Amino acid sequence: SILAPCLLCASLLTFLHMSSMDPVPKQVENNAEAAKNVGLRARDAANLGVMMHFFTEGVIVGSLPGVFTGFLLVYLSLPANIVLTAFGLAKLPVTFSFFLGLVSDCTPIRGRHRQPYMILGWGITSSALLFLAAMSPPAPYFCLGADGAYDMMIPPCNPEARTGYWRFVLGIALIALGLAVSTAGASGLVIEYAKREKDEVRGSGQMTIRIVFMLGTLCSSFLQGFGFNGKLYNGTFDQAYQLSIQSYFVVILLLAVLTFCLCCFRVHELLASEEFELDLESDVKSSDGLVSNISLQEHFRNSWKLLSSKNFFCVAMFFFWQVCLAQVKSPALTFVGQTWAGVRTLQSQVANVLGIVMSALAFWAAKKYFLHTDWRKILAVTLVATVVLDAIPQLLTIFNVVRNQYFYLGEHLPEVIPRAAASLVQDLLVVELADETNAGLVCGIILSVSYMADPFAKAVSVQVFSLFGSNLSNVMNFVEDSTAFRGEVALSYLLDMALNLSILLLLPLIPRQRADTQRRKSEWSRHMGYAIATVLLLTLALLYALLVDFAALVPDLACSKFVGGPGC
Numbered sequence: 019s020i021l022a023p024c025l026l027c028a029s030l031l032t033f034l035h036m037s038s039m040d041p042v043p044k045q046v047e048n049n050a051e052a053a054k055n056v057g058l059r060a061r062d063a064a065n066l067g068v069m070m071h072f073f074t075e076g077v078i079v080g081s082l083p084g085v086f087t088g089f090l091l092v093y094l095s096l097p098a099n100i101v102l103t104a105f106g107l108a109k110l111p112v113t114f115s116f117f118l119g120l121v122s123d124c125t126p127i128r129g130r131h132r133q134p135y136m137i138l139g140w141g142i143t144s145s146a147l148l149f150l151a152a153m154s155p156p157a158p159y160f161c162l163g164a165d166g167a168y169d170m171m172i173p174p175c176n177p178e179a180r181t182g183y184w185r186f187v188l189g190i191a192l193i194a195l196g197l198a199v200s201t202a203g204a205s206g207l208v209i210e211y212a213k214r215e216k217d218e219v220r221g222s223g224q225m226t227i228r229i230v231f232m233l234g235t236l237c238s239s240f241l242q243g244f245g246f247n248g249k250l251y252n253g254t255f256d257q258a259y260q261l262s263i264q265s266y267f268v269v270i271l272l273l274a275v276l277t278f279c280l281c282c283f284r285v286h287e288l289l290a291s292e293e294f295e296l297d298l299e300s301d302v303k304s305s306d307g308l309v310s311n312i313s314l315q316e317h318f319r320n321s322w323k324l325l326s327s328k329n330f331f332c333v334a335m336f337f338f339w340q341v342c343l344a345q346v347k348s349p350a351l352t353f354v355g356q357t358w359a360g361v362r363t364l365q366s367q368v369a370n371v372l373g374i375v376m377s378a379l380a381f382w383a384a385k386k387y388f389l390h391t392d393w394r395k396i397l398a399v400t401l402v403a404t405v406v407l408d409a410i411p412q413l414l415t416i417f418n419v420v421r422n423q424y425f426y427l428g429e430h431l432p433e434v435i436p437r438a439a440a441s442l443v444q445d446l447l448v449v450e451l452a453d454e455t456n457a458g459l460v461c462g463i464i465l466s467v468s469y470m471a472d473p474f475a476k477a478v479s480v481q482v483f484s485l486f487g488s489n490l491s492n493v494m495n496f497v498e499d500s501t502a503f504r505g506e507v508a509l510s511y512l513l514d515m516a517l518n519l520s521i522l523l524l525l526p527l528i529p530r531q532r533a534d535t536q537r538r539k540s541e542w543s544r545h546m547g548y549a550i551a552t553v554l555l556l557t558l559a560l561l562y563a564l565l566v567d568f569a570a571l572v573p574d575l576a577c578s579k580f581v582g583g584p585g586c
Contacts, residue, residue, distance in 0.1 A: 338555070
């Protein structure tokens with residue numbers, strides 16, 4: 019606990035050191051000339067910090083769902099609706115990606131728009147991980163049986179275990195804040211590289227980044243499957259030979275500290291003077307003939323102008339409602355896998371690995387062969403294929419036709435693959451929507467739109483499924499396994515599936531490809547009504563999500579149907 023603020027102070031000192039550095043070191047005086055035809059390459063040692071950022075981000079993002087399930091849902095035995103609410107709250111800082119991207123664009127530190135924010139972000143993330151690693155968890159909620167697994171048929175041994183989970187959620191929220199800060203810088207840098215790529219290969223650098231990110235999530239699945247797979251956390255192995263929750267955070271902390279160091283010394287970013295020289299040679303100038311620093315006030319005006327575009331409004335609405343419809347999930351699905359199919363951490367991570375490998379192969383194929391494929395077709399094919407693929411094991415498990423942990427695909431495939439396809443389209447779209455001076459801004463707005471939809475979807479989800487007759491968040495209903503309850507679970511899954519398929523109706527909102535994006539960008543109108551509607555929708559969605567989420571944290575309100583409880 020003492021080391022966490024010390025590490026944060028160290029990152030702040032490094033951040034301030036960047037502010038006082040000579041803006042044009044001798045070793046990079048000729049970077050502008052070298053950067054004319056250079057894209058983002060994984061083999062370049064100068065880009066190691068960028069690659070490590072996305073790899074470690076993949077490890078952390080891939081770890082969080084398993085950590086929430088293993089610790090909150092199993093170890094502390096919190097109701098599923100509370101776990102969903104806590105997960106939404108923990109990711110809340112990412113909704114401010116727009117502001118972070120804006121600051122990264124308009125506030126360089128001695129000529130550097132991206133690297134200082136990557137350093138600061140990883141300092142915050144490392145400090146949060148150190149805080150979690152030093153935090154002592156309470157004893158588990160349920161008693162342990164002779165085999166080391168939980169005995170749910172007797173009264174709990176530690177009913178007070180559920181009371182302190184907010185500290186865990188706070189630590190995860192700080193991790194999300196650090197990732198949001200560092201990603202604002204890293205994503206802006208990646209888009210700047212992409213804007214310099216030739217048309218025929220534009221987007222290949224982003225595909226490389228996505229593959230690196232998926233590699234990180236793949237490593238997190240192996241770490242969870244073989245290291246964080248003890249019986250205390252929904253695993254199958256003897257806990258004595260597996261990582262505890264604290265040890266797991268220590269492993270990720272070491273990786274985060276390494277990333278912090280590489281971001282300090284291995285990030286290749288053009289300085290403001292070099293960008294100016296490069297832009298002059300390519301005849302890319304702003305309205306006053308310069309591309310150097312833009313004031314914060316000017317950036318807000320540009321933001322409003324961007325939001326006033328019909329083209330951008332349609333894209334923003336697509337990603338907002340796509341995330342909403344995809345993330346309205348029945349809380350019953352968690353227990354369908356855990357209790358009925360008997361899925362444990364290892365089997366869950368095998369399914370996750372399968373989804374990650376398929377997504378990584380899809381990114382490689384997109385980079386190699388499908389950079390010019392219709393974006394709508396990519397989304398439609400992946401969505402329909404994964405929904406159909408997932409429906410068979412889900413329904414057979416629910417109705418007790420086949421209940422096998424290896425047959426059950428779980429929640430991973432219908433989430434990972436469509437999300438990867440949406441990320442692919444989003445990356446390619448942002449490059450076309452962004453200009454030379456607002457890469458971080460455009461990326462930040464799109465990310466904020468998507469992330470603001472996530473807590474809103476979680477809040478709506480727990481409310482919608484609380485209307486079902488039985489409590490879908492109560493594990494004891496799955497232990498009893500009545501025929502009537504199976505019907506309710508099946509109905510909740512069919513509603514889940516229908517919402518996913520309804521995303522197909524949103525596809526006309528996005529352009530088909532690059533040429534269509536540029537046509538919309540130049541021909542479609544602008545009106546302040548689009549900006550007002552976007553800001554109003556996002557504000558109301560965020561306030562509604564916060565209302566539901568914070569109400570769920572109040573013990574006297576946590577049982578109400580408003581927050582997904584059984585009713586008080």
